[in-house]
Amino acid sequence: MAQTTELDRQSLEKIASFFKVFAEPTRLAILQMLRQGPASVNDIVASLSTSQANISKQLKTLYEADLLTREQRGTQVFYSISEPLVFDLCELVCSKLNRRARAESAVIYEI
């Protein structure tokens, strides 16, 4: 036996759910935008090419995954990243894909 513990199905499902949050380009685009600071829903809608309904839906997903904080100011709602893991995860994966891409072409990913 190693130093590892077998994860049961339920734990694996939790981990999978966590990864699933990052497995959608629209949500990644939102996270990327929020990296530069808090933004209102309208700000996000203005900079992404999808409907307001969809932005709200994806924000809810991110919020319920405890990745975002929510602050209401008047009629506007500002979201911001609350979980530093977001940056770690993106760096890890992006630098990986970056290396992989450089091995094939000249495309460079950065975040």
Next chain:
Amino acid sequence: MAQTTELDRQSLEKIASFFKVFAEPTRLAILQMLRQGPASVNDIVASLSTSQANISKQLKTLYEADLLTREQRGTQVFYSISEPLVFDLCELVCSKLNRRARAESAVIYEI
């Protein structure tokens, strides 16, 4: 402007696809098992409660994401983890969920 570069939609889709591979409990279970060393398809089928067809399908997904290597020995095929990033990713997420879980109950995740 910060030190960041905006990722276009295509890059975000690549990153999302990468995360999607990790977003399924069965695939995570396979990765967890392969952490202890190479295993044949039958080995994996024996230790997971899903069909051989499904195992083969998920192995293909993992293989095409360049996470696994494939070695045929007779009629058997042995798979093993080829991408160290797998460990980094799991550690990052598991330790995170571990911390989060400890904040709520006494459940401990380890991998």
Next chain:
DNA sequence: CCTTAATATCACCGTATAGCGATACGGTCA
């Protein structure tokens, strides 16, 4: 109040995919 703006929710559609049983494929050995 009434209007308007900002956000959230609803009902729905279309697509992607996990999972299964059945079957095909490819080695090995008699």
Next chain:
DNA sequence: TGACCGTATCGCTATACGGTGATATTAAGG
């Protein structure tokens, strides 16, 4: 070659979910 074992693929079903337009909700201003 024929039988058998291990693996991959096929056709299919059921379900999850991203995306949309329409509508509800909530807050500020007149």
